Amino acid sequence: MFIKDNLSWINIDSACDCLELTRSSYYIWIKTTECRTIKTIAKTKLLGQIKVEHLKSKGRYGSIKITRILKKININCTLNGVALLMKRNNIKSVVSKKYKATTNSKHNLGIFDNILNRQFIVPHPNYAWVSDITYIHTGEGWLYLATVLDLYSNMIIGYAMSDRMTKQLVITALAKALKLRG
Numbered sequence: 001m002f003i004k005d006n007l008s009w010i011n012i013d014s015a016c017d018c019l020e021l022t023r024s025s026y027y028i029w030i031k032t033t034e035c036r037t038i039k040t041i042a043k044t045k046l047l048g049q050i051k052v053e054h055l056k057s058k059g060r061y062g063s064i065k066i067t068r069i070l071k072k073i074n075i076n077c078t079l080n081g082v083a084l085l086m087k088r089n090n091i092k093s094v095v096s097k098k099y100k101a102t103t104n105s106k107h108n109l110g111i112f113d114n115i116l117n118r119q120f121i122v123p124h125p126n127y128a129w130v131s132d133i134t135y136i137h138t139g140e141g142w143l144y145l146a147t148v149l150d151l152y153s154n155m156i157i158g159y160a161m162s163d164r165m166t167k168q169l170v171i172t173a174l175a176k177a178l179k180l181r182g
Contacts, residue, residue, distance in 0.1 A: 047085050049075055054091055062086075062093035100135075100142075125152045126181055131173065133165060146170045148177040157181055 063083035122128045128151045136143045144165040148158035158177025162169045
């Protein structure tokens with residue numbers, strides 16, 4: 001049997017005899033090489049489609065959404081395959097932090113004057129107290145902490161915690177401060 005190499009015709013039988021190989025080994029090698037080439041071309045095309053879809057989404061989509069889109073346009077792929085190609089080529093989705101609004105500034109209620117005017121140095125204890133509410137994420141959900149601080153000593157003189165941010169939370173913190181300081 002003869003096949004044409006790049007430059008000349010080669011007798012497969014004599015080449016296999018010379019290299020001490022069986023003809024079946026040669027054909028297995030040819031088939032494996034062809035499969036690798038085909039797989040490489042397929043992966044290259046898939047990577048190109050992944051990049052296109054990633055750019056279309058402005059970098060927001062990860063492997064799950066990109067796999068869904070590729071399947072919708074009849075491209076044969078798996079989630080693990082897409083994820084692996086994205087990882088190997090450093091294609092990552094943009095992750096944005098979720099924002100939770102805790103203050104409603106759109107109201108018709110009165111707004112108190114800023115009598116401290118950012119002058120936080122005060123002459124004696126109990127001259128000025130400030131209060132704030134913060135939220136803390138725990139394994140069981142959000143906890144809200146209201147504190148009352150004496151500006152003279154910078155000590156927290158009243159506090160309260162709750163799983164809901166209500167006016168009662170602030171009232172409880174202020175009541176504790178009044179009870180402690182009279």
